[in-house]
Structures are given as C-alpha cells and as structure tokens.
Amino acid sequence: MKKFLRWTTRIVGTLLAVLVLVLAGAYGVTEARMRRTYDVPVAAPRVVMNAQQITEGRRLAVTRGCTDCHGDNMAGNTVINQFPLGRISGSNLTRGKGGVGGRYQDADYVRAIREGVSADGRPLLLMPSNEFNGMSDEEVAAIIAYLRTVPPVDHEQDGNALWPLGRALMAGGVLPLLSAEVIDHAAPRAAAPAPAVTVEYGRHIAQGCTGCHGKTLVGGAVTGAPADWATPANLTPHADGLGAWSEDDFIHALRTGRRPDGTELRAPMPWKATSQMTDTEIRALWQYLKTIPALPDGSPRDP
Numbered sequence: 001m002k003k004f005l006r007w008t009t010r011i012v013g014t015l016l017a018v019l020v021l022v023l024a025g026a027y028g029v030t031e032a033r034m035r036r037t038y039d040v041p042v043a044a045p046r047v048v049m050n051a052q053q054i055t056e057g058r059r060l061a062v063t064r065g066c067t068d069c070h071g072d073n074m075a076g077n078t079v080i081n082q083f084p085l086g087r088i089s090g091s092n093l094t095r096g097k098g099g100v101g102g103r104y105q106d107a108d109y110v111r112a113i114r115e116g117v118s119a120d121g122r123p124l125l126l127m128p129s130n131e132f133n134g135m136s137d138e139e140v141a142a143i144i145a146y147l148r149t150v151p152p153v154d155h156e157q158d159g160n161a162l163w164p165l166g167r168a169l170m171a172g173g174v175l176p177l178l179s180a181e182v183i184d185h186a187a188p189r190a191a192a193p194a195p196a197v198t199v200e201y202g203r204h205i206a207q208g209c210t211g212c213h214g215k216t217l218v219g220g221a222v223t224g225a226p227a228d229w230a231t232p233a234n235l236t237p238h239a240d241g242l243g244a245w246s247e248d249d250f251i252h253a254l255r256t257g258r259r260p261d262g263t264e265l266r267a268p269m270p271w272k273a274t275s276q277m278t279d280t281e282i283r284a285l286w287q288y289l290k291t292i293p294a295l296p297d298g299s300p301r302d303p
C-alpha cells in the first residue's frame with residue numbers, strides 16, 4: 001500500500017509539473033504575441049459628420065455587430081467572463097470616463113476597425129477586424145461619424161485578462177484572439193463593391209457572418225462559446241443548410257428572426273441587428289449564399 005501511494009504521488013507530481021511547464025510556456029508565448037507592437041500607417045477617411053453619414057454609421061454599428069460587444073450605448077459590454085478562459089470586454093468607445101472617444105483620432109479608428117491594432121500599436125484582443133478589413137472608406141467614415149456623436153458614458157472597465165485555459169487555447173492555435181496576426185496589413189486596398197444586389201456585395205457583407213457561421217458558412221460550434229449559445233446553422237445551399245429556402249424565407253428570417261416553419265432563431269443569432277439591414281443588403285447576401293459550395297453539416301468551418 002505504501003509503495004502504491006509513493007508511486008501515485010510520483011505520477012501525480014510529474015503530471016502536475018508537466019502541466020505547470022505547459023501553462024508557463026503558453027503564458028510566455030501568448031504574452032509575447034499580445035505585447036508585440038504593430039506599426040500600421042493608415043489614411044483617415046472623409047468624416048463629414050452630416051446627418052446622413054451619422055444615421056448610416058449608427059445602422060452599420062448595429063448591423064455589422066459593433067453593438068454586440070461594445071453595447072447599444074457603445075460604452076462596452078463584457079463579452080467573455082468565464083474562469084478558466086478569461087475576461088474580455090469590448091472597449092468603451094464613448095468620450096466618457098474609461099472611454100477612448102476623447103483620444104482616438106480618425107486614423108486610430110481606422111487602424112482599430114480594419115487592422116485590429118490599437119492607437120498605441122497593440123494587437124486588439126477578440127476584436128474581429130479580419131471581418132471588417134474589407135470595409136470601404138465610406139463605411140468606416142460613417143461609423144466614425146456616429147461614434148463621435150454618441151453621448152459620453154462613464155464606464156471604467158476591469159482590464160482584459162486571459163486565464164490558463166484561454167492562454168493554452170490561444171497558444172495551441174485553437175482560439176484565434178488576435179485578428180492583427182492574420183490580417184495582411186501591407187496588402188493594397190481593393191475597392192469595395194458598390195451597394196447593389198450582386199454576388200460581390202453579398203460576399204462583402206457576409207464577412208460579418210463568418211465569425212459565427214465559419215469561413216465556409218457551414219456553421220458548427222464556435223470554440224470558447226458560452227454554454228447557452230445555440231450552434232450556428234449551416235448557411236450553404238445544402239439540404240442540411242438553406243438548400244430548400246426561398247429568397248423570401250431568407251428575407252423573412254433576417255427581418256423577423258423566424259424560420260419558414262415559424263420557429264425562432266435563438267441567441268446569439270443577431271436577427272434584431274439583421275432586421276435593420278436594407279433590402280439591397282439582404283438580397284445581395286442571398287445572391288452570394290446561392291453561389292457558395294453546398295456542404296453537409298460537420299464540414300470544416302475554417303479550412
């Protein structure tokens with residue numbers, strides 16, 4: 001019995017030592033990646049601040065998902081707060097206490113939104129700029145105009161922190177938290193497609209669906225997602241996906257949050273946001289979704 005105990009203690013001790021080493025390694029690697037600075041020169045777009053630009057900016061902030069993480073009042077939401085994963089909040093973007101509104105210049109917003117890099121060159125955690133990288137100058141300008149007009153809200157947040165599981169998942173490449181790492185910051189900027197019911201414009205908008213539905217839009221579970229989230233659906237033209245849907249079914253679902261059979265789309269499907277999309281945007285999305293490869297459920301989300 002004594003011998004057995006001695007061995008068990010040894011094995012457990014060794015395993016713990018290995019775990020500590022792995023976690024220390026993961027901590028070192030992720031810390032270096034988060035502390036790297038990115039020097040990304042950007043040009044500020046034309047922010048004219050007229051009523052039309054501000055209204056459009058408000059609509060874009062909702063339909064492109066900014067409000068999901070930064071809050072309806074843009075003062076910041078807690079996105080993840082789950083031990084042992086981490087605590088991450090969308091920043092307070094207003095001019096209130098704890099907000100960046102007072103110090104962010106137009107170019108800083110562009111760098112944060114399209115490149116995932118903060119005003120001081122740090123890669124932003126969880127900010128999905130890979131989805132926003134293709135935004136046009138007009139779209140970014142409208143969002144900036146809107147952000148400049150939101151009422152200041154005092155909201156000082158606890159700093160973001162990545163805990164052991166978050167560190168391990170990030171180090172292992174399972175949880176992509178730094179969009180700045182995957183964006184090609186030097187790539188020449190292609191002209192964004194004009195708003196029209198075209199496949200190109202649909203692809204442009206669909207970038208905002210990929211965070212949940214995956215790059216292939218086949219859906220499936222999101223790594224690190226809260227336990228109460230529904231699994232994102234298959235949006236490809238497969239029988240498992242939207243194969244049997246009509247354009248009207250699609251428009252109806254994005255506007256009312258109801259499937260053709262009347263069931264409701266559960267959280268986090270942001271149908272209250274997509275309900276504010278224009279007809280042109282929704283119909284362009286549909287045109288695009290009809291052209292992507294039809295994939296059965298369980299196919300890779302992000303090959």
Ligand code: HEC
Nearest residue numbers: 064065066069089090091100112113118124125126127128
């Ligand atoms: C999935 C959640 C998420 C979405 C969607 C999102 N953000 Fe963020 N954003 C974050 C987080 C988290 C941070 C803070 C990251 C950090 O400090 O490392 C951030 C940081 C920022 C910053 C930099 C602020 C600072 O603290 O320096 C700006 C500006 C910003 N976001 C604007 C936007 C805009 C505009 C949109 C919509 C087009 C948007 N974000 C959508 C999560 C999100």
Ligand code: HEC
Nearest residue numbers: 208209212230231232233241253264265266267268269270
């Ligand atoms: C924050 C995550 C998230 C984002 C962003 C998102 N979705 Fe979803 N979506 C979901 C989830 C989760 C479901 C499944 C809901 C359910 O099962 O009740 C879903 C379901 C759907 C459905 C219903 C499909 C079916 O067969 O039931 C459609 C259509 C849809 N999404 C379209 C879109 C489009 C288009 C976009 C981009 C404009 C988008 N979604 C963005 C999470 C998201």
